[in-house]
Amino acid sequence: MHKLQKLPRSFFNRPTLDVSRDMLGKYLVCGDKVGVINEVEAYIGQDDPACHAAKGLTKRNEVMFGPAGISYVYMIYGMYHCLNVVTEEDGFPAAVLIRGVVMDDACAKTDGPGKLCRHFEITKEHNNLDMTADFAGSSQGLYIAEKAGDSVAPEYKATPRIGISKGQDKLWRFVIC
DNA sequence: ACCCCGATCGTA
DNA sequence: ACGATCGGGGTT
Numbered sequence: 001m002h003k004l005q006k007l008p009r010s011f012f013n014r015p016t017l018d019v020s021r022d023m024l025g026k027y028l029v030c031g032d033k034v035g036v037i038n039e040v041e042a043y044i045g046q047d048d049p050a051c052h053a054a055k056g057l058t059k060r061n062e063v064m065f066g067p068a069g070i071s072y073v074y075m076i077y078g079m080y081h082c083l084n085v086v087t088e089e090d091g092f093p094a095a096v097l098i099r100g101v102v103m104d105d106a107c108a109k110t111d112g113p114g115k116l117c118r119h120f121e122i123t124k125e126h127n128n129l130d131m132t133a134d135f136a137g138s139s140q141g142l143y144i145a146e147k148a149g150d151s152v153a154p155e156y157k158a159t160p161r162i163g164i165s166k167g168q169d170k171l172w173r174f175v176i177c
Numbered sequence: 178a179c180c181c182c183g184a185t186c187g188t189a
Numbered sequence: 190a191c192g193a194t195c196g197g198g199g200t201t
Contacts, residue, residue, distance in 0.1 A: 038183045041184070050184070060197060077185050078195030099186055163184055179201075189190080
């Protein structure tokens with residue numbers, strides 16, 4: 001049984017599409033809950049009309065403009081939260097939305113960004129947390145990990161993103177087949 | 178102060 | 190197909 005290793009900032013400080021694909025098969029850890037990520041979406045910069053940062057910096061999206069490896073959690077439709085991980089270099093607004101994970105017991109409860117956050121009890125309290133292992137002082141319960149020795153990348157497909165009204169032309173949703 | 182809209186989900 | 194439900198952000 002290999003141990004889970006928290007991913008470093010360098011994993012997230014890369015082109016967002018690369019990070020998105022590479023996040024498939026990784027482990028989302030929140031407290032004592034763990035799930036394997038099987039569905040993500042990329043939101044990339046001010047030229048992506050579906051990106052929250054498309055119209056510039058606001059109080060809500062400010063963490064997207066910061067360094068990679070930071071959590072971006074926001075409320076949607078007044079009743080759900082969505083969890084993202086910020087990507088790319090400091091100053092460039094982009095993130096990966098985690099849309100689904102699979103768990104040993106509770107897959108049906110984690111197959112959507114809102115349901116996933118509800119089951120993991122992720123709220124705006126989890127916004128702007130350092131999810132990486134770069135610094136000893138940053139260690140806390142919300143992070144992405146890989147299993148030591150896991151080398152084969154899972155098969156995946158790319159599709160348009162879900163629930164958006166602009167930017168449907170981009171195939172920036174990635175799902176494990 | 179007001180209005181519109183949204184990276185969703187459960188129910189019909 | 191539709192309603193629930195409310196915060197963010199732009200406009201008056």
